[in-house]
Amino acid sequence: MKSQKGFTLIELIVVLTILAILAVFAIPRFITVTADARVAAINGLKGSVLSATSLAKAKYKAVGNTSATTVDMDGTSVTVTSGTGANAGVPVGTSAGITSALQSTDGFTATYAAGVATFNFTTAVTNCNLTYTDPAGTVATTTTGC
Structure with missing residues (x-):
C-alpha cells in the first residue's frame, strides 16, 4: 500500500489557528503605525506652513513696499497682508495666500472661511487636520482622531 503524503485536517486547523492568533496581535500594531504616520504628516505640513509663512514675510520685508498685497515666491x-506691523507680509488664509506659498499640499485638501485655511487629509479622517489663521499666521493642529 502506498503511503499518502500531505497535511491532515487537524494540521491545517492548527496552522490556521496560529495564523489567526498572530493576526490578532499584528492588526492593532498596524493601526497604531497608521495613526503615527498621520500625526507625522500633519506635523510635517505644520513645518511647511511655518516655513512658507516665514519666507513670505521675509520676502515682503526685503522688498520694502508696505502697500503691496502680493509677493513673488519662485514665480x-x-x-x-500689507502694512508695517508684526503681521505684515503674512500669507492670507486663502488658496492665493498660504496654499500658493506652499510648494505642495499633496495628500491634503484645503477649505477656506474668513481668513482661516483648514487642511484635511484627502481620505476621510475626522479630527486630524491643520488650521492656519491670518493675519497672525498662527497654526493649530488637531490629532485626536488620527
Missing part, C-alpha cells in the same frame, strides 16, 4: 504670486 508664484502669494497674497499677503
Whole structure:
C-alpha cells in the first residue's frame, strides 16, 4: 500500500489557528503605525506652513513696499497682508495666500472661511487636520482622531 503524503485536517486547523492568533496581535500594531504616520504628516505640513509663512514675510520685508498685497515666491504670486506691523507680509488664509506659498499640499485638501485655511487629509479622517489663521499666521493642529 502506498503511503499518502500531505497535511491532515487537524494540521491545517492548527496552522490556521496560529495564523489567526498572530493576526490578532499584528492588526492593532498596524493601526497604531497608521495613526503615527498621520500625526507625522500633519506635523510635517505644520513645518511647511511655518516655513512658507516665514519666507513670505521675509520676502515682503526685503522688498520694502508696505502697500503691496502680493509677493513673488519662485514665480508664484502669494497674497499677503500689507502694512508695517508684526503681521505684515503674512500669507492670507486663502488658496492665493498660504496654499500658493506652499510648494505642495499633496495628500491634503484645503477649505477656506474668513481668513482661516483648514487642511484635511484627502481620505476621510475626522479630527486630524491643520488650521492656519491670518493675519497672525498662527497654526493649530488637531490629532485626536488620527
